[in-house]
Every structure is written in C-alpha cells, then in structure tokens.
Amino acid sequence: MQTINMAQLNKTQIIQAAQILTDSLPLGWPTLDDAMNEINELLVPQNTLLAVVENDTVLGWGGILSKYDGHVFEIHPLAVRSDRRKQGLGKAIVAALEDEARKQGGLTMLACADDEKGNGGTSFANVDLYEDLPEKIKYFSPGTHQSGFYLKLGYKIIGVMPDANGPGKPDIYLGKRLWLR
Numbered sequence: 001m002q003t004i005n006m007a008q009l010n011k012t013q014i015i016q017a018a019q020i021l022t023d024s025l026p027l028g029w030p031t032l033d034d035a036m037n038e039i040n041e042l043l044v045p046q047n048t049l050l051a052v053v054e055n056d057t058v059l060g061w062g063g064i065l066s067k068y069d070g071h072v073f074e075i076h077p078l079a080v081r082s083d084r085r086k087q088g089l090g091k092a093i094v095a096a097l098e099d100e101a102r103k104q105g106g107l108t109m110l111a112c113a114d115d116e117k118g119n120g121g122t123s124f125a126n127v128d129l130y131e132d133l134p135e136k137i138k139y140f141s142p143g144t145h146q147s148g149f150y151l152k153l154g155y156k157i158i159g160v161m162p163d164a165n166g167p168g169k170p171d172i173y174l175g176k177r178l179w180l181r
C-alpha cells in the first residue's frame, strides 16, 4: 500500500477516486460526473491531494486547501472506499495530509463536518446552537457521524455554523494544532 500524490494517478485511478467520492458523500457529489468535476477542479498545483493505492487501485483519498494565507489548511474532501473502512486508512490519509500541511507552514488543520442528514447525526442537530454553545460543545455526542472519527484523531470542536445545511443542520468545525507550543 502506498500514499501517492494524485497528480501522478492515471485516468482509471482518477475515476476510482471519483467513484469513492460520490459513493461516500452523495449529498455533496450526487453523480460520478459531479465527483470527476470536483477532482479536476481540485487538482491544481496550489492544492495537495493524496491517495492510498493498493495494487494500482485507489482505496481512499483526501485533499488539503490552503486558507488564511497558508496558516490554516482545510481537509477537503476525505473519503475511504466503504468496504475498506475501519482499517486505519482514513487515519493514515489524515496523518499524511497533516505532514504535508506542516511542510507547507500550516499551523492549524481544519475539518468541516456537515451534520446534514434528515434527523441529524450528532447532538448538535435540531438544537439552538446560539444558546450556551460552550455547554453543548462540552457534552457533544457524535453518534455515528464522521465528527467521531476526527475526535478520535485528536481534533477538537472549534466552532459551528448553525443551519449551514438547512434549519437544525449545522456544519461542525474541528481543528487540530499542527505546531508545538
């Protein structure tokens, strides 16, 4: 298994990456075409996209986008093939993206995790996030939502955007410091 810069992937592998994206995050990228367009837009020198590849097959991938003059890098997107989840691949991709962000001078890694499902996935869904947000962060419960993955990796909730995906459906900002104090 190798971690490869996606600029080096061939056409077949890019299609595999796009298939993983639309299968994993259909609300964001409903079709294979949408996912292909996203990858083509992201695959520019100022972004870094890394894929985990086994026997020439893409199993998962993620990217970082530079924000705030390069002090912050946002993970966008991140997806692992459904039959290969819970085997450490997501963690390995995020670690490789963090190394890359550090190399590029990043101080903070940001992951934005939409809580956008109908009934919501986390304890932030369908509650008033303007009311005592610190208390709600303290007792945050991710359920099976992907924010649980980032919390496992040491990320902390650093903010929310209430109603980002419709009433009661927030975006959750998770951050990690990339430098030692």
Ligand SMILES: CC(C)(COP(=O)(O)OP(=O)(O)OC[C@H]1O[C@@H](n2cnc3c(N)ncnc32)[C@H](O)[C@@H]1OP(=O)(O)O)[C@@H](O)C(=O)NCCC(=O)NCCS
Residues within 6 Å of the ligand: 024, 025, 078, 079, 080, 081, 084, 085, 086, 087, 088, 089, 090, 091, 092, 111, 112, 113, 114, 142, 143, 144, 145, 146, 147, 148, 149, 152, 153
């Ligand atoms: C989120 C995702 C990338 C995680 O990838 P993965 O390869 O399954 O994750 P890993 O196996 O590396 O998991 C690392 C740790 O997080 C845990 N974990 C994984 N998904 C989790 C979840 N949804 N909730 C809580 N913990 C989770 C694992 O159990 C593991 O814990 P451990 O170190 O104690 O064993 C994958 O589930 C995915 O592609 N989901 C759909 C797309 C998505 O939600 N992307 C993120 C958008 S913000």
